[in-house]
Structures are given as structure tokens and as C-alpha cells.
Amino acid sequence: MPQDSPAIDLTSCDREPIRTPGAVQPHGFLLALDHQLTVLQVSDNLARHTGVTPAQALGEPLATVIGAEAAALLAPQLAAERLREQPAYLTTIRQQGVLFDVLAHAWDGLLIVECEPARGSHGADLLQLSPLLGDFLNKITDADTIDELSRLAAADIRALTGFGRVMVYSFDDAGHGSVLAESLADGYDSYLGQRFPASDIPRQARALYVANRVRLIHDAHYTPAQLLPPQHPLTGQPSDLSFAALRSVSPVHLQYMRNMGTLASMSVSLVVKGKLWGLISCHHAEPRLLSFHQRSVCEQIGQILALHIKNRSDADELAFRLEVRRSMVRILGGLTQGADFIENLRSVLPELLHFARAGGVAIVIGERLITFGDTPSDAQIQALAGWLGAQVHDEVFYSDHLAASYAPAAEYTDCASGVLAMQISRIHPHYLLWFRPEHVVQIDWAGRPDDKPSVNGQLSPRTSFRLWRETVHGTSVPWRDGEVELALEFRTALLGIALERAEQMADLAEELGRANKELEAFSYSVSHDLRAPLRHIVGFADLLLESAGSEQVERRQRFLANIKDAARLAGKLVDDLLSFSQMGRAALRPVRVRMDDLVRSCIDKLAPDLPPQRLHPIDWQVMPLPAVSADPAFLQLALYNLLSNAVKFTANSDPAVIRISSEQLPGETVFHIADNGVGFNMEYAHKLFGVFQRLHRMEDFSGTGIGLANVRRIIERHGGRVWAHSVQGEGATFSFALPNTDLD
Amino acid sequence: MLKPILLVEDNPNDLELTLIALERSQLANEVIVVRDGAEALDYLHARGAYASREQGNPAVVLLDLKLPKVDGLEVLAEIRGSATLKSMPVVMLTSSREEQDLVRSYELGVNAYVVKPVDFSEFVRAIADLGIFWAVLNEPPPGSHRYIKPQ
Numbered sequence: 001m002p003q004d005s006p007a008i009d010l011t012s013c014d015r016e017p018i019r020t021p022g023a024v025q026p027h028g029f030l031l032a033l034d035h036q037l038t039v040l041q042v043s044d045n046l047a048r049h050t051g052v053t054p055a056q057a058l059g060e061p062l063a064t065v066i067g068a069e070a071a072a073l074l075a076p077q078l079a080a081e082r083l084r085e086q087p088a089y090l091t092t093i094r095q096q097g098v099l100f101d102v103l104a105h106a107w108d109g110l111l112i113v114e115c116e117p118a119r120g121s122h123g124a125d126l127l128q129l130s131p132l133l134g135d136f137l138n139k140i141t142d143a144d145t146i147d148e149l150s151r152l153a154a155a156d157i158r159a160l161t162g163f164g165r166v167m168v169y170s171f172d173d174a175g176h177g178s179v180l181a182e183s184l185a186d187g188y189d190s191y192l193g194q195r196f197p198a199s200d201i202p203r204q205a206r207a208l209y210v211a212n213r214v215r216l217i218h219d220a221h222y223t224p225a226q227l228l229p230p231q232h233p234l235t236g237q238p239s240d241l242s243f244a245a246l247r248s249v250s251p252v253h254l255q256y257m258r259n260m261g262t263l264a265s266m267s268v269s270l271v272v273k274g275k276l277w278g279l280i281s282c283h284h285a286e287p288r289l290l291s292f293h294q295r296s297v298c299e300q301i302g303q304i305l306a307l308h309i310k311n312r313s314d315a316d317e318l319a320f321r322l323e324v325r326r327s328m329v330r331i332l333g334g335l336t337q338g339a340d341f342i343e344n345l346r347s348v349l350p351e352l353l354h355f356a357r358a359g360g361v362a363i364v365i366g367e368r369l370i371t372f373g374d375t376p377s378d379a380q381i382q383a384l385a386g387w388l389g390a391q392v393h394d395e396v397f398y399s400d401h402l403a404a405s406y407a408p409a410a411e412y413t414d415c416a417s418g419v420l421a422m423q424i425s426r427i428h429p430h431y432l433l434w435f436r437p438e439h440v441v442q443i444d445w446a447g448r449p450d451d452k453p454s455v456n457g458q459l460s461p462r463t464s465f466r467l468w469r470e471t472v473h474g475t476s477v478p479w480r481d482g483e484v485e486l487a488l489e490f491r492t493a494l495l496g497i498a499l500e501r502a503e504q505m506a507d508l509a510e511e512l513g514r515a516n517k518e519l520e521a522f523s524y525s526v527s528h529d530l531r532a533p534l535r536h537i538v539g540f541a542d543l544l545l546e547s548a549g550s551e552q553v554e555r556r557q558r559f560l561a562n563i564k565d566a567a568r569l570a571g572k573l574v575d576d577l578l579s580f581s582q583m584g585r586a587a588l589r590p591v592r593v594r595m596d597d598l599v600r601s602c603i604d605k606l607a608p609d610l611p612p613q614r615l616h617p618i619d620w621q622v623m624p625l626p627a628v629s630a631d632p633a634f635l636q637l638a639l640y641n642l643l644s645n646a647v648k649f650t651a652n653s654d655p656a657v658i659r660i661s662s663e664q665l666p667g668e669t670v671f672h673i674a675d676n677g678v679g680f681n682m683e684y685a686h687k688l689f690g691v692f693q694r695l696h697r698m699e700d701f702s703g704t705g706i707g708l709a710n711v712r713r714i715i716e717r718h719g720g721r722v723w724a725h726s727v728q729g730e731g732a733t734f735s736f737a738l739p740n741t742d743l744d
Numbered sequence: 745m746l747k748p749i750l751l752v753e754d755n756p757n758d759l760e761l762t763l764i765a766l767e768r769s770q771l772a773n774e775v776i777v778v779r780d781g782a783e784a785l786d787y788l789h790a791r792g793a794y795a796s797r798e799q800g801n802p803a804v805v806l807l808d809l810k811l812p813k814v815d816g817l818e819v820l821a822e823i824r825g826s827a828t829l830k831s832m833p834v835v836m837l838t839s840s841r842e843e844q845d846l847v848r849s850y851e852l853g854v855n856a857y858v859v860k861p862v863d864f865s866e867f868v869r870a871i872a873d874l875g876i877f878w879a880v881l882n883e884p885p886p887g888s889h890r891y892i893k894p895q
Contacts, residue, residue, distance in 0.1 A: 528840045529839075533757075536757040538862050538863060562757055
């Protein structure tokens with residue numbers, strides 16, 4: 001890694017007092033005033049520009065230095081509330097026959113007035129500069145890429161300033177700058193595509209570049225004009241010149257410029273989302289001055305460029321995320337296809353590779369390992385997963401230089417220099433791993449980054465800017481923020497699917513449990529209920545044989561009738577049990593069912609089955625009923641059971657009233673079958689729908705005790721529920737609810 | 745002066761067969777028939793339709809396992825949970841030797857568990873043995889009221 005290599009660096013540059021150099025560049029002069037416009041601090045070159053010595057000026061009114069006329073012109077504009085921390089142009093004044101542009105800003109408790117030689121007239125400047133800016137805006141709107149935008153900005157700034165070399169460079173995460181675009185005059189070397197090490201621009205300089213976005217050094221050979229007094233006149237602290245246009249720069253930087261063959265330089269900051277994204281850096285072999293207005297336009301070009309860069313990179317990021325998200329949707333779609341989660345994962349492996357732009361992918365589920373593409377060996381992956389489990393506690397781990405944090409990875413940098421690892425279980429150390437192959441990077445440095453000799457213990461900037469090519473091994477293409485965020489999102493979705501699956505499993509287990517219980521009840525009933533009639537047949541047959549010779553004809557006939565009944569009951573039991581077991585197995589075929597018709601057909605079907613000894617007619621009251629979605633054959637069976645029950649238990653009611661009605665509840669349709677029969681004791685309501693449960697004596701109301709169990713089974717298989725209510729002796733109401741489905 | 749036998753049976757065929765069998769056993773004890781679990785409990789607690797019955801517990805309860813409303817196991821559980829009924833002999837009479845019923849019955853403290861034989865003569869012998877054992881040979885729990893047959 002480039003930042004690891006230099007043994008000597010200029011980190012002490014980070015301690016250079018660049019905001020408080022105690023001096024200004026000597027082509028102009030500086031006056032620091034209090035609010036009464038009394039001169040408190042001056043640059044020591046004052047006499048050269050104004051003829052007034054610092055001794056004559058300090059403690060005196062402004063007029064003493066620049067003359068009464070100029071002072072009167074400035075006074076109203078110097079009102080503290082009008083000034084901001086960024087210098088503003090106030091006017092142009094004449095001193096000793098030379099015109100000076102006056103800039104002023106309020107900072108650090110002082111009014112700081114800077115006078116710099118004017119270049120051309122202010123009006124002419126504006127006339128010349130405005131169309132340039134307009135032109136730039138027009139061109140930049142058509143540019144497609146950040147490089148293209150940068151090229152336009154470089155060309156326009158060179159045209160505007162006359163600098164020999166204008167470069168636009170951007171900083172990477174490590175702070176190294178690469179040159180994206182440049183505009184060159186004849187005789188200037190190209191730096192395009194080269195990298196400048198982070199150490200070229202010290203940390204605190206970067207911070208200052210964010211605050212003060214344009215900085216000009218007009219002549220690297222200048223001798224600074226010291227401030228008098230050297231300290232802040234009110235606080236005694238070093239004077240803060242952060243925003244001063246004339247601020248003197250570090251002697252190290254001037255040496256750097258001279259080493260580079262650059263005597264004049266200007267930097268314009270490119271600030272994107274509050275961070276120093278890059279710089280427009282201008283170089284000139286000869287000393288060069290720019291007016292405040294020229295610098296302002298350059299600053300504006302920088303701002304426009306930064307804004308477009310932001311939009312461009314936002315749009316790029318958006319497009320990128322959209323693509324990755326599409327990929328994610330395809331994967332998630334694939335993951336919900338089949339029943340086996342792991343198999344589903346296997347089926348989306350190619351898409352998973354695409355998702356993370358990776359060379360290989362591995363899924364670690366405990367001892368199980370599924371790999372695809374170019375990956376380390378199974379053992380290496382398991383070892384890596386073990387290390388992740390022990391060392392990494394974040395949901396997602398990623399690195400484009402895995403060997404730097406996990407040494408064994410040095411063995412497989414070819415396929416897995418980079419890794420993005422995602423824990424896919426909250427409980428188990430299960431991982432989804434993406435591997436990126438080594439991406440050997442050739443970096444063209446503008447000179448060796450570590451070439452910064454120390455001379456006599458004093459820091460000196462590097463002396464060579466000759467191209468130096470570095471080859472970086474063991475790293476992959478870096479993981480983008482968007483990729484990591486989407487991986488996290490993907491993980492959430494994945495866990496969601498897993499959770500849903502677990503719930504489905506739980507549902508299935510519950511259903512199996514219920515089926516099993518029904519099966520037990522079934523076999524239990526077979527052994528109890530089917531055995532009884534057989535025993536009766538044998539019993540009465542024995543009795544019949546015994547009484548063969550006797551005269552008790554009546555008794556023998558009763559035994560015969562009992563045998564017949566028992567045989568019939570046994571047959572019916574077998575039938576009912578069969579139908580009950582079929583009920584659980586046959587597939588439902590739901591269609592739209594008109595309940596009115598279904599009820600009518602059940603009533604018709606009941607009529608011939610009515611026992612001839614029935615005394616009372618039945619008053620059927622069928623209310624208008626809605627249609628539902630259900631399997632008509634099954635639903636008819638349930639309905640028939642309920643209606644025949646109602647008929648059975650109203651045998652002694654006069655008149656027998658059976659009423660069928662419905663009501664609409666949220667999400668379901670409820671049907672009620674109410675009768676005025678004998679009813680049942682609510683105490684035993686919980687047994688009502690069990691297999692072979694009876695609440696009445698056989699000779700009172702016949703039946704096998706399976707009807708209501710069938711009803712419950714049918715309705716529950718439709719996703720509905722059944723219940724019953726009764727007042728003993730007054731009747732019963734059986735109700736069932738069917739869910740409203742899409743078919744409705 | 746014999747205590748009665750309480751027969752709890754819902755199925756009319758079973759009832760008839762059991763009564764014939766008891767008749768043939770020549771037991772002198774009165775047989776009281778109830779038709780479901782709820783009625784059995786009413787009798788035992790001397791409540792409802794049986795509020796005015798004679799005092800005293802039966803010599804034995806012949807209890808069918810599958811009964812409408814309150815089943816045999818529930819009746820047994822209630823008997824064993826009642827201070828006045830808990831020492832009364834209870835014989836489970838059932839169609840089938842289902843493991844779960846057997847286990848549950850003994851857990852609840854049944855005195856005997858008898859699967860009704862399919863063959864009628866065996867059935868008669870089983871019922872007669874039961875009646876003789878519980879109503880004649882078996883010494884009832886101390887403190888139980890002596891049954892006075894109404895004159």
C-alpha cells in the first residue's frame with residue numbers, strides 16, 4: 001500500500017502554522033483595524049506602498065495611512081455588520097500613483113483590510129468575465145462525465161488566468177490526488193493520470209481549503225512581509241489569517257513550488273458535500289498576479305464544477321444502486337422459488353456473483369459449503385469463516401486487502417484479495433462470502449512519494465517530480481459504499497425469507513401435528529366404535545341360538561332386529577370413517593359457489609331421507625346468501641351434515657324451524673344454521689366437533705358421531721372456522737366462517 | 745341389605761347384553777342404570793333427578809369408557825377427586841384395550857379394567873365374575889354407608 005512505504009514523510013508539515021504565518025505576501029499590504037478604524041496592526045511593507053511607516057501608522061486613524069479622501073470612501077463600507085469572514089471587494093484607491101483594490105473581511109475580532117495592486121479597471125474586468133462564466137455554464141451542461149466537466153473547467157480557467165498549466169485533480173479515500181484533466185500551454189509538462197501523494201498537501205491545509213476556496217501565490221521567490229506587531233494586537237495570540245487573500249504560505253510549500261519549476265500557483269477548492277473532493281491547481285513558470293475578480297470567477301467556476309460533480313456522482317451512484325437492486329430483486333425472487341432454502345441459494349449463485357461484481361462466491365452453512373466461481377479452497381474458506389466468527393462481530397465485513405487483516409489470506413490473493421462477508425444467520429456462524437480477485441494496480445506517481453529529504457534537520461519538500469511507477473499487489477477493486485449498504489439490505493431480506501420459511505415450517509409442523517392427532521383419533525375410533533357393533537352382533541346371535549327352542553318369539557325378533565341394527569351401524573361407521581379420511585387427503589378445488597343454490601340442493605336431498613315417522617313439517621327459512629369461493633363438493637357435504645343435524649334434533653319440535661342466514665365480517669363471510677330443536681348443553685360444546693363424540697343417547701338421536709368432525713375438517717381446510725351455540729331445549733345455532741379470498 | 749351395582753352404559757345393545765349377563769350371574773344386588781357420564785355423577789352426588797335417592801354408595805361402578813357428554817375417564821377422575829366417593833370400587837368396561845385409555849385409567853386409580861369379550865358366553869362369565877368379586881367377595885371400604893333396601 002502506498003501509504004505504508006515512506007520511512008520519511010512530512011507529517012511535521014501537519015504542524016505547520018499555515019493559518020497563522022505572521023506574514024503576508026509582499027505585493028500588497030495589510031491593515032488590521034478596530035471598529036473605530038484605528039490601525040492596530042500593519043504589514044511591514046507599508047512604507048513601500050504608502051510612504052507611511054508602520055510606526056507612523058500604528059494607533060492612528062485609517063486616514064493617516066491612506067489619506068482622508070480614501071478613508072472617507074471606505075468608512076461606511078467598513079461598518080462591522082457589513083463585513084463577512086470571506087473578503088469582499090470594496091473599492092479601488094490610489095496610493096503614490098498606484099491603483100490598489102481594497103478587500104476587507106471581519107475575522108478574529110478585527111477588520112482586516114488588504115490592498116493589492118489593481119489589474120485593469122474593475123468595470124472592464126466584469127465586462128470581460130461575465131460572458132466567460134456564461135459560456136462555461138453552457139458548455140458544462142452538455143458534458144457527460146466528470147472527466148469531461150473537469151477538462152472544460154481547466155481550459156476555461158487557463159483562458160481566464162493565463163496560467164501555463166491548469167490541472168483538475170481528485171482525492172481518493174487515502175488522500176492521494178490523481179490528475180483527471182489538464183490544460184497546458186506550450187512548454188509545460190503533462191501530469192495527466194499521475195498521482196500526487198497525500199503528503200503533498202498536509203492535513204490542516206486540506207481543512208483550510210474547505211474554508212477558504214481560492215489561494216494565489218504570485219511569486220514563489222517572495223520575501224514575506226511580517227506583521228507588526230507580530231501577534232494579534234488585542235489577544236496577544238498569533239494572528240489568524242485563514243481568510244486573508246494575502247496570507248503568506250509555508251516556506252516548505254514555496255520550496256516545493258520552486259522544485260517543481262513553478263513560480264506562481266493558484267488553487268481552487270472543489271468541495272462536494274462538505275468534503276474536499278479535489279482541487280483545481282494552476283501553475284505558471286513566471287510570477288503571475290490575478291485580480292480579485294479573476295480569482296472570484298475562478299472560484300465560481302470551481303463551485304459550478306463541484307456542483308456538477310456532485311450531481312454526476314449522485315446520478316452515477318443512483319444508476320449503480322439501481323442496477324445492483326435489480327440484481328437483488330432477481331435473487332430474492334429466485335430464493336422464494338422452491339422449498340429448500342439452500343437449494344434456492346444455489347440456484348441464484350450466478351446472479352449473486354453479478355450482484356457483488358465478484359469473481360467467486362461461497363455459502364457457509366456450518367459444515368456445508370457451496371462455492372461458485374473462483375474461490376479459495378474449501379478448507380481455506382472454512383478457516384476464514386472461523387476467523388470471521390471469532391474476530392468479526394459486525395453483520396458485514398469487507399476488505400479490499402484481506403491479507404492485511406487476516407494473514408493466511410496472503411496464500412490466495414489471486415482469487416480473494418478482497419472479500420465481502422455477510423453473516424446470514426443471527427444464531428449460527430453461517431456466511432455468504434464474495435471474493436474479488438487481485439487487481440494489480442500500476443500507479444504513476446509524480447515523483448516518489450517517499451522522496452522528502454530532511455536537510456539540516458529542517459523539513460524540505462521532495463525535489464523530484466519525475467514519473468515513478470509503483471505496482472500495488474494483494475488488493476482487489478475496492479467495495480463501494482453502495483455495494484456494502486445493499487449487501488446489508490440484502491442480508492435483511494435474506495433473514496426475512498429465512499424467518500418466513502421458519503414460520504412456514506412451524507405451520508407445517510402444526511398441521512402435521514393436527515393430522516397426526518386426527519389419525520390417532522381415527523384409529524382409536526376404529527378400535528372402539530367399530531368393535532362394539534361386532535360384539536353386539538355376536539352377542540345377540542349367541543342369545544338367538546340359545547333361545548332357538550323357546551317360545552319367546554318376540555324376544556328372538558328383538559335380538560334379530562338388534563343384530564340388523566348393529567350390522568347397519570357397522571357399515572355406516574366404515575363408510576363415515578372412509579369419507580372422513582378422504583376429506584383430509586383430497587385436494588380442494590375452490591371455485592365461486594352460490595350458497596343459495598347449495599342450500600337448496602341440500603334441502604332437496606334431505607327430503608327423501610326424512611324418517612317416515614316424523615311428526616312435524618319443517619319450516620325452512622333461507623335468507624338471501626352471498627356467493628363464496630370454496631370447493632363445492634366439500635362445502636355441500638359440510639352443509640348437508642349441518643342441515644341434517646338440524647333436521648334430526650328438531651324431530652320433536654312443533655313446528656320445526658330451521659333458518660339459514662349469513663353476515664359479512666371483516667375478511668370473512670359467516671353462515672348460521674339455527675334450529676329450534678333440543679339443543680345441547682354448552683358445557684360440552686368443546687366436544688362437539690371431535691371424532692365420534694356424541695352428546696345424545698343412541699336411541700334418542702342416531703348417528704355415528706362423525707358428522708360434525710367432518711364439518712370442522714372441511715371448513716378448516718378452507719381456512720375457515722366453525723363454532724356452535726345453544727340453549728338447551730330451545731335450539732342450537734351452528735356457524736361457520738369462510739375467508740374472503742381473491743376469487744371473491 | 746346389599747349395596748347396588750351402578751351400571752353406566754349409553755349404548756342400548758351393550759346395555760341389554762350387560763343386563764342379561766348380570767341377570768345370569770344370579771347376583772341379588774340391585775342394578776342401577778344410568779345412560780351417560782353426567783347422569784352417573786348426578787346419581788353418585790345424589791343431585792338433580794337423584795336428589796332424593798337412598799343414601800350410600802354403590803358396591804361397584806361398572807363404567808363404560810366412551811359416553812356422551814362426560815366420558816368414563818372424566819367420571820373416574822371426579823370420583824377419585826371427591827371426598828365421599830374416592831374409595832369406591834370402579835371397574836372400567838370398554839370395547840378396546842387402547843394403551844392410552846389403560847394408562848390413563850390406572851393413573852386415575854381405576855380398580856379394574858375389563859375389555860368386553862366379543863364371545864357372548866365369555867362376556868357373561870366376565871360380568872358374573874366381576875359382580876361376584878366386587879359385590880360379594882370384596883370387603884367394601886370402611887365407613888361406607890350400609891345400603892338399606894327399601895321395603
